[in-house]
Amino acid sequence: MNLLYDERLDGPLTKTDRQTLLAEMRAAVPDLEILHAEEDLRPFECDGLSAYRAVPLLVVLPARIEQAAAVLRLCHARRVPVVARGAGTGLSGGALPLEQGVLLVMARFNRILELNPAGRCARVQPGVRNLAISQAAAPYGLYYAPDPSSQIACTIGGNVAENAGGVHCLKYGLTVHNLLKLEVLTIEGEPLTLGADALDAPGFDLMALFTGSEGMLGIVTEVTVKLLPTPRVARVLMASFDSVDKAGRAVGDIIAAGIIPGGLEMMDQLAIRAAEEFIHAGYPVEAEAILLCELDGVESDVQEDIARVRAVLERAGATEVSLARDEAERARFWAGRKNAFPAVGRMSPDYYCMDGTIPRRHLPRVLKGTAELAEKYGLQVANVFHAGDGNMHPLILFDANQPGELERAEALGGEILELCVAVGGTITGEHGVGREKINQMCTQFNPDEIGCFHAVKAAFDAEGLLNPGKNIPTLNRCADYGALRVHGGKLPFSELERF
Amino acid sequence: MSVDIVNADCSADLLTRVEAALASNTPLRIRGGGSKGFYGRAVDGAPIDTRGHRGVVSYDPSELVVSVRAGTPLADLEAVLADAGQQLACEPPHFGAGATVGGMVAAGLSGPRRPWVGAVRDFVLGCRVITGQAKHLRFGGEVMKNVAGYDLSRLMAGSLGCLGLLTEVSLKVLPLPRASASLRIAMTPATALAKFAEWGQQPLPISAACHEGEALNLRLEGGEGSVQAARERLGGEELDAGFWRELREHRLAFFADPRPLWRLSVPVHAALLDLPGDQLIDWGGAQRWLKSDAPAERIRAIATDAGGHAACFTAGMVDSPLQPLPAGLLRYHRQLKAALDPKGVFNPGRMYAEL
Ligand SMILES: Cc1cc2nc3c(=O)[nH]c(=O)nc-3n(C[C@H](O)[C@H](O)[C@H](O)COP(=O)(O)OP(=O)(O)OC[C@H]3O[C@@H](n4cnc5c(N)ncnc54)[C@H](O)[C@@H]3O)c2cc1C
Numbered sequence: 065m066n067l068l069y070d071e072r073l074d075g076p077l078t079k080t081d082r083q084t085l086l087a088e089m090r091a092a093v094p095d096l097e098i099l100h101a102e103e104d105l106r107p108f109e110c111d112g113l114s115a116y117r118a119v120p121l122l123v124v125l126p127a128r129i130e131q132a133a134a135v136l137r138l139c140h141a142r143r144v145p146v147v148a149r150g151a152g153t154g155l156s157g158g159a160l161p162l163e164q165g166v167l168l169v170m171a172r173f174n175r176i177l178e179l180n181p182a183g184r185c186a187r188v189q190p191g192v193r194n195l196a197i198s199q200a201a202a203p204y205g206l207y208y209a210p211d212p213s214s215q216i217a218c219t220i221g222g223n224v225a226e227n228a229g230g231v232h233c234l235k236y237g238l239t240v241h242n243l244l245k246l247e248v249l250t251i252e253g254e255p256l257t258l259g260a261d262a263l264d265a266p267g268f269d270l271m272a273l274f275t276g277s278e279g280m281l282g283i284v285t286e287v288t289v290k291l292l293p294t295p296r297v298a299r300v301l302m303a304s305f306d307s308v309d310k311a312g313r314a315v316g317d318i319i320a321a322g323i324i325p326g327g328l329e330m331m332d333q334l335a336i337r338a339a340e341e342f343i344h345a346g347y348p349v350e351a352e353a354i355l356l357c358e359l360d361g362v363e364s365d366v367q368e369d370i371a372r373v374r375a376v377l378e379r380a381g382a383t384e385v386s387l388a389r390d391e392a393e394r395a396r397f398w399a400g401r402k403n404a405f406p407a408v409g410r411m412s413p414d415y416y417c418m419d420g421t422i423p424r425r426h427l428p429r430v431l432k433g434t435a436e437l438a439e440k441y442g443l444q445v446a447n448v449f450h451a452g453d454g455n456m457h458p459l460i461l462f463d464a465n466q467p468g469e470l471e472r473a474e475a476l477g478g479e480i481l482e483l484c485v486a487v488g489g490t491i492t493g494e495h496g497v498g499r500e501k502i503n504q505m506c507t508q509f510n511p512d513e514i515g516c517f518h519a520v521k522a523a524f525d526a527e528g529l530l531n532p533g534k535n536i537p538t539l540n541r542c543a544d545y546g547a548l549r550v551h552g553g554k555l556p557f558s559e560l561e562r563f
Numbered sequence: 564m565s566v567d568i569v570n571a572d573c574s575a576d577l578l579t580r581v582e583a584a585l586a587s588n589t590p591l592r593i594r595g596g597g598s599k600g601f602y603g604r605a606v607d608g609a610p611i612d613t614r615g616h617r618g619v620v621s622y623d624p625s626e627l628v629v630s631v632r633a634g635t636p637l638a639d640l641e642a643v644l645a646d647a648g649q650q651l652a653c654e655p656p657h658f659g660a661g662a663t664v665g666g667m668v669a670a671g672l673s674g675p676r677r678p679w680v681g682a683v684r685d686f687v688l689g690c691r692v693i694t695g696q697a698k699h700l701r702f703g704g705e706v707m708k709n710v711a712g713y714d715l716s717r718l719m720a721g722s723l724g725c726l727g728l729l730t731e732v733s734l735k736v737l738p739l740p741r742a743s744a745s746l747r748i749a750m751t752p753a754t755a756l757a758k759f760a761e762w763g764q765q766p767l768p769i770s771a772a773c774h775e776g777e778a779l780n781l782r783l784e785g786g787e788g789s790v791q792a793a794r795e796r797l798g799g800e801e802l803d804a805g806f807w808r809e810l811r812e813h814r815l816a817f818f819a820d821p822r823p824l825w826r827l828s829v830p831v832h833a834a835l836l837d838l839p840g841d842q843l844i845d846w847g848g849a850q851r852w853l854k855s856d857a858p859a860e861r862i863r864a865i866a867t868d869a870g871g872h873a874a875c876f877t878a879g880m881v882d883s884p885l886q887p888l889p890a891g892l893l894r895y896h897r898q899l900k901a902a903l904d905p906k907g908v909f910n911p912g913r914m915y916a917e918l
Contacts, residue, residue: 364788493708
């Protein structure tokens with residue numbers, strides 16, 4: 065199924081002439097860097113979901129907030145859609161441009177404005193890279209906790225827009241839990257402050273509402289993040305299992321023992337092999353699954369937790385449990401996990417990364433279901449995931465040059481997500497709906513719920529100019545998709561109990 | 564479940580009530596236990612009581628998630644969690660025997676542990692809500708991570724019932740700490756603030772920090788080893804752990820003062836504020852309680868200058884107990900209210916006169 069903007073299903077867009085808009089933009093926003101030649105626009109035609117590409121009308125790269133506000137005012141007046149972009153590492157097509165829209169690149173805003181050790185916070189521009197914040201805070205013994213695997217490249221603005229997570233979320237929370245304040249611009253170019261330097265602000269919690277809103281409610285122009293003291297020690301245990309089921313159950317057992325690990329990740333055999341070949345992390349390539357369990361904090365607590373977790377893992381049937389001997393080995397264990405996507409990428413011309421989250425107790429069932437679906441579609445699936453919080457990343461291997469394979473991969477991905485919804489989970493844990501999962505939103509939410517989302521959108525952007533076609537499907541699209549999905553009057557997985 | 568609590572699904576009745584209110588344009592005053600009725604503005608509306616709709620819908624301790632009906636007594640929920648060795652880590656105040664889970668989420672107030680683990684809204688994973696279109700809808704879910712659609716469930720936390728009638732919430736829960744110790748060290752408030760700032764940058768297992776009267780009060784929570792080590796390092800005398808409950812519930816002697824009570828929420832590193840009355844510092848400096856007869860404008864000016872805001876916790880003292888919003892923000896609050904509650908039936912005026 066083609067996921068590019070479809071006016072029939074996603075709503076009409078204003079037709080704008082590139083040259084006219086360019087002239088107006090130049091007049092309205094002095095000194096603004098504007099790209100308009102075909103060859104300059106090309107590099108911006110997609111984000112991390114590279115199967116989908118669209119060349120925008122213009123790409124603008126403001127260097128000052130007033131310029132961004134002026135761009136918004138002009139686009140609002142001319143009814144031109146605006147798509148924001150950070151580093152373009154998003155995996156759901158959130159920053160996929162519109163042929164009839166302007167792409168607003170926020171990456172130039174890359175300054176750390178203030179680092180406040182006593183207040184344990186940092187005020188940064190939206191284009192600052194995630195890792196750069198922790199690097200700047202390190203001399204003070206502080207760090208910024210959410211650590212997406214893409215942290216070398218992705219921007220904090222993009223993290224806010226996606227409510228990004230990382231391997232340490234179970235203990236330290238998602239982006240939304242680590243923010244104090246946002247400065248945003250509405251589509252009218254009006255500045256608003258959401259949240260506060262204090263721990264709360266009067267009124268509705270608009271900061272929480274904007275976090276994860278995928279650039280649909282406003283443009284983030286400044287972010288104040290919380291910083292945490294760097295844990296004294298962090299140790300990682302690696303456990304091997306001869307079955308994915310056992311590994312899945314061990315995850316629940318650790319939590320049930322009252323331990324919240326700093327990180328708790330799982331990889332299946334295909335992912336283990338791919339990572340081992342790529343990174344030489346020292347993973348047991350014969351294992352059906354491994355768990356990586358990081359315990360961090362003060363030395364004595366960590367020692368105690370290691371002993372407890374080791375016992376739990378052994379009881380759960382681990383064939384081997386090893387503790388990273390030193391910092392170098394710990395870094396290697398994590399490097400294998402953090403590079404799992406590119407590692408799998410080396411095994412196959414293309415891969416497609418899913419992001420469903422499920423209640424952990426259904427892990428074995430969903431892994432089994434995924435394997436069955438993979439067989440049905442004749443494709444391989446590697447599983448890498450944030451096991452501690454039930455966030456799965458099945459990676460579907462395919463070759464886009466083989467006719468029909470991309471379509472098969474997408475159909476398989478769609479069914480995996482619907483399986484996640486059927487067991488009481490969600491279609492996206494951290495990568496966002498974007499364009500990619502726009503149809504599956506119709507599975508997760510009913511028309512009234514989707515109606516509510518549209519009402520919220522309209523409260524901030526009545527004309528629907530910010531990132532149209534992303535995140536929330538139109539009811540038209542759902543009706544169309546529903547007609548496609550309901551075969552013989554049966555919903556997918558109608559045999560499963562609905563939660 | 565070994566703790567016995569009442570289970571009853573009355574959502575159909577609540578929905579019928581909302582339908583009738585919409586049909587007759589009758590504003591509703593949503594109430595649970597009424598324990599937080601003092602908070603916000605008085606609502607002129609027909610009372611709608613959530614307490615019939617109660618009980619735990621699902622709870623699997625190894626998932627760290629509980630789903631519970633809005634009218635469930637908060638004390639019942641806490642008992643169920645404690646029985647499984649878990650807790651609501653944000654330590655919400657009850658402010659009365661009848662406090663309900665719905666009221667706790669709608670008020671969004673958190674206890675002494677808040678700066679270290681997060682506020683009520685940080686633990687909200689999903690909710691069911693009856694909307695201004697008389698639809699019973701579900702947002703968020705029962706999983707730790709979920710970014711599908713806008714985050715309407717966290718938006719409900721602290722919305723004082725102005726955006727819809729909460730019928731059910733799914734909350735993240737956490738294990739009870741393995742070890743805990745509380746201590747008290749005599750010092751001035753200014754020294755205490757300096758200590759909070761110093762300790763805040765170190766990986767110490769602090770889970771509550773308050774300055775009251777003449778002394779600093781600390782709670783340490785974590786593993787036995789770290790708690791004991793910190794306890795030895797910090798010194799001081801032992802403090803009864805019940806102190807934190809009395810603080811959370813506003814039952815310390817400080818709160819008995821007859822003057823109006825104000826809450827100032829300020830940056831954690833704000834200096835000692837020169838306030839017109841008696842103050843108690845909580846949340847490691849981020850929350851300052853004030854007993855004062857001074858006019859609202861004066862108190863608000865001090866809070867604003869310090870980078871925060873102030874709310875009056877004594878009912879009927881000022882027309883807008885919650886700090887008024889700047890014009891731009893107010894406009895979007897009104898638009899959001901109109902989007903979700905177009906007829907204005909849910910708690911009109913509870914948060915602000917304009918909403
Ligand atoms: C190898 C790899 C690993 C990854 N691992 C993780 C992971 O572990 N956890 C995780 O959560 N994600 C992960 N991601 C996904 C991605 O990195 C995150 O979603 C990240 O937050 C996107 O940031 P970005 O700056 O690249 O944003 P972009 O991709 O440029 O944009 C993402 C969305 O944010 C909007 N946006 C960007 N900037 C702004 C702004 N200033 N104001 C308003 N809206 C804005 C865009 O319109 C778009 O909708 C991974 C991606 C890759 C390629």
